[in-house]
Amino acid sequence: MSSKIRILSEDLIVKIAAGEVVERPASVVKELIENSIDAGATSIICDIKAGGMESILVVDNGYGMSREDALLATERYATSKVRKEEDLYAIQTLGFRGEALPSIASVSKMRLITRDVTSQVGIEVYREAGIEVSVCDAGSPVGTSVEVKNLFYNTPVRRRFMKSVNTEFFHIHRVVNQMALSKPTIQFRLVHDGREILNVPKTNDPSIRIEAILGRETYEGLTPVEFRDETVALMGYIGKPMLTLSTAKSIFTYVNGRFVRDRTVNRSIFDAYRALIPRDRYPVAVLFIDLSPHRIDVNVHPTKREIRFRDQEKVYRSIHLALLSRLKAVPGDARISRAIEAYWQEKGVHGGIREETGEYGQTEGKDGGRSLMFPEFFREAQPGGFYTSLFPLGQIGGTYIVCHGPQGLVIIDQHAAHERVLFEKLKHQFGNAAVVRQVLLFPHVMELSPAEDQILGVYKDELEKLGMEIEAFGGTTFAVKSVPQVVAGEDIESLVKDIIGELASEGRSLQGAAMTEKVFTIIACHGAIRGNRALRDEEMQTLLGDLEKIDFATTCPHGRPIFSEIDYPHLDKLFKRR
Numbered sequence: 273m274s275s276k277i278r279i280l281s282e283d284l285i286v287k288i289a290a291g292e293v294v295e296r297p298a299s300v301v302k303e304l305i306e307n308s309i310d311a312g313a314t315s316i317i318c319d320i321k322a323g324g325m326e327s328i329l330v331v332d333n334g335y336g337m338s339r340e341d342a343l344l345a346t347e348r349y350a351t352s353k354v355r356k357e358e359d360l361y362a363i364q365t366l367g368f369r370g371e372a373l374p375s376i377a378s379v380s381k382m383r384l385i386t387r388d389v390t391s392q393v394g395i396e397v398y399r400e401a402g403i404e405v406s407v408c409d410a411g412s413p414v415g416t417s418v419e420v421k422n423l424f425y426n427t428p429v430r431r432r433f434m435k436s437v438n439t440e441f442f443h444i445h446r447v448v449n450q451m452a453l454s455k456p457t458i459q460f461r462l463v464h465d466g467r468e469i470l471n472v473p474k475t476n477d478p479s480i481r482i483e484a485i486l487g488r489e490t491y492e493g494l495t496p497v498e499f500r501d502e503t504v505a506l507m508g509y510i511g512k513p514m515l516t517l518s519t520a521k522s523i524f525t526y527v528n529g530r531f532v533r534d535r536t537v538n539r540s541i542f543d544a545y546r547a548l549i550p551r552d553r554y555p556v557a558v559l560f561i562d563l564s565p566h567r568i569d570v571n572v573h574p575t576k577r578e579i580r581f582r583d584q585e586k587v588y589r590s591i592h593l594a595l596l597s598r599l600k601a602v603p604g605d606a607r608i609s610r611a612i613e614a615y616w617q618e619k620g621v622h623g624g625i626r627e628e629t630g631e632y633g634q635t636e637g638k639d640g641g642r643s644l645m646f647p648e649f650f651r652e653a654q655p656g657g658f659y660t661s662l663f664p665l666g667q668i669g670g671t672y673i674v675c676h677g678p679q680g681l682v683i684i685d686q687h688a689a690h691e692r693v694l695f696e697k698l699k700h701q702f703g704n705a706a707v708v709r710q711v712l713l714f715p716h717v718m719e720l721s722p723a724e725d726q727i728l729g730v731y732k733d734e735l736e737k738l739g740m741e742i743e744a745f746g747g748t749t750f751a752v753k754s755v756p757q758v759v760a761g762e763d764i765e766s767l768v769k770d771i772i773g774e775l776a777s778e779g780r781s782l783q784g785a786a787m788t789e790k791v792f793t794i795i796a797c798h799g800a801i802r803g804n805r806a807l808r809d810e811e812m813q814t815l816l817g818d819l820e821k822i823d824f825a826t827t828c829p830h831g832r833p834i835f836s837e838i839d840y841p842h843l844d845k846l847f848k849r850r
């Protein structure tokens with residue numbers, strides 16, 4: 273009987289490894305840029321054709337390679353960065369596995385041109401599917417250029433997995449942004465099909481690079497953060513609580529210079545913002561976290577995107593605390609200082625990292641301790657808080673309240689502000705006992721379409737708990753018998769249609785707290801004072817007082833900012849006083 277087990281051929285082994293490192297064109301770009309950074313380049317140019325599927329060219333002005341090294345570099349496990357096992361535990365460079373170049377070469381047509389200072393003339397090595405086709409002298413400045421053509425041409429299955437030119441380029445663009453953000457002292461240029469997409473000059477000021485990559489508007493919503501304790505040194509920029517996005521795409525975290533996505537790091541960021549921004553929104557952050565290389569293991573995954581901390585919990589606490597202390601200084605969030613005090617208190621009492629419950633409105637942790645992640649913790653109004661420190665001067669456009677603030681001018685969006693107040697009020701009533709309802713003297717009779725009727729059937733009981741009592745009247749006619757008090761007197765018909773419409777667009781999956789919050793968002797929106805309505809002084813004062821009492825007082829339930837501040841330095845700048 274012949275054996276079924278066969279030793280894999282060398283060719284196949286390389287292809288399997290290539291599958292791990294080279295997932296798509298963006299992975300090639302990432303590996304090549306990492307090599308250029310490791311080679312001390314101060315300028316890196318990426319010229320991409322057709323989303324990288326046609327060609328990827330990365331040119332750097334790093335120290336280049338000698339003839340011997342250039343030949344070795346495309347061999348498997350050839351690296352100048354790790355010599356002995358101990359080195360693996362103290363990695364300082366981005367590369368170390370010695371498999372990027374051979375892996376890329378094995379699934380493409382790759383041309384490497386390089387020269388180092390000791391060589392008079394450069395060398396050109398050309399490989400197809402990893403096989404050396406030609407080697408010759410080449411004129412070249414000191415530095416390296418790698419051209420990768422026809423990626424995956426010899427692995428048709430992989431090739432079929434590639435998406436559109438736009439999608440592949442989108443990923444490349446993202447990789448270049450990730451790299452450029454962390455290396456301001458290197459010039460990055462990205463060209464796609466002849467069009468310059470990005471060109472950032474080198475600078476010693478990281479904030480200039482951050483503004484160039486994230487854009488002016490985002491940059492202005494950021495605040496610098498710096499922190500150091502016995503475990504980590506952290507620096508970077510984080511968004512003020514009113515700067516939020518609908519995705520996590522603007523969270524850039526680096527550990528020892530390497531862009532990573534890590535659960536512990538993300539959790540510490542989200543938890544720091546948890547009580548400050550709406551739960552379906554994400555903060556912006558560019559954070560550089562440095563630890564002794566002995567405290568982490570980067571050799572976890574071939575793409576090096578994952579790392580392992582030796583002491584996760586310490587890392588979590590350090591980052592969490594660093595962000596909280598910084599956010600404390602942002603106006604409007606004086607209550608954060610309370611959170612920090614509590615944090616230290618808790619640190620002594622409870623050891624472990626709290627598990628995420630993903631739910632607001634739960635006051636108690638499992639162990640009965642009050643958790644700073646939950647808004648109820650902040651419930652009592654702060655004497656001398658941000659909103660009560662404001663003095664309303666008047667209203668403009670019937671929409672904005674203009675106030676004198678401690679740092680300058682503060683402008684409040686009255687609708688957004690009131691919406692948040694009502695939303696918190698509803699949640700508070702609901703959590704305490706029940707939503708306060710107004711029973712209508714005359715039930716409001718309205719028609720629903722068969723589709724709306726069906727949705728109502730699914731959610732009827734739930735809605736009743738939220739203060740909306742709707743009864744079938746026969747056929748397509750329905751009677752609304754009660755509504756939450758905060759919307760009493762508003763247009764009931766459009767409220768009901770909005771709620772049903774929103775629930776319909778969610779399918780049947782919406783349940784529990786998510787459903788409640790969605791419905792409260794709509795009710796709050798309907799109940800809130802509109803734009804274009806004049807407010808009396810007392811009304812403005814009351815609104816400010818109400819804002820002070822609640823949580824999330826920086827954004828409306830949809831995530832729009834409630835206030836905007838033009839501080840004195842900004843005013844001075846406007847009037848060219850400095």
Ligand code: ADP
Pocket residue numbers: 303307308311332334335336337341345350351352353366367368369370371372373374415416
């Ligand atoms: P690794 O980066 O893990 O060492 P690679 O396969 O990416 O492995 O590269 C192999 C070796 O080739 C590197 O260790 C380095 O010595 C050399 N090399 C690759 N790219 C460059 C470059 N752009 N400039 C100088 N040397 C390079």
Ligand code: MG
Pocket residue numbers: 303306307366367368370372373
């Ligand atoms: Mg490398």
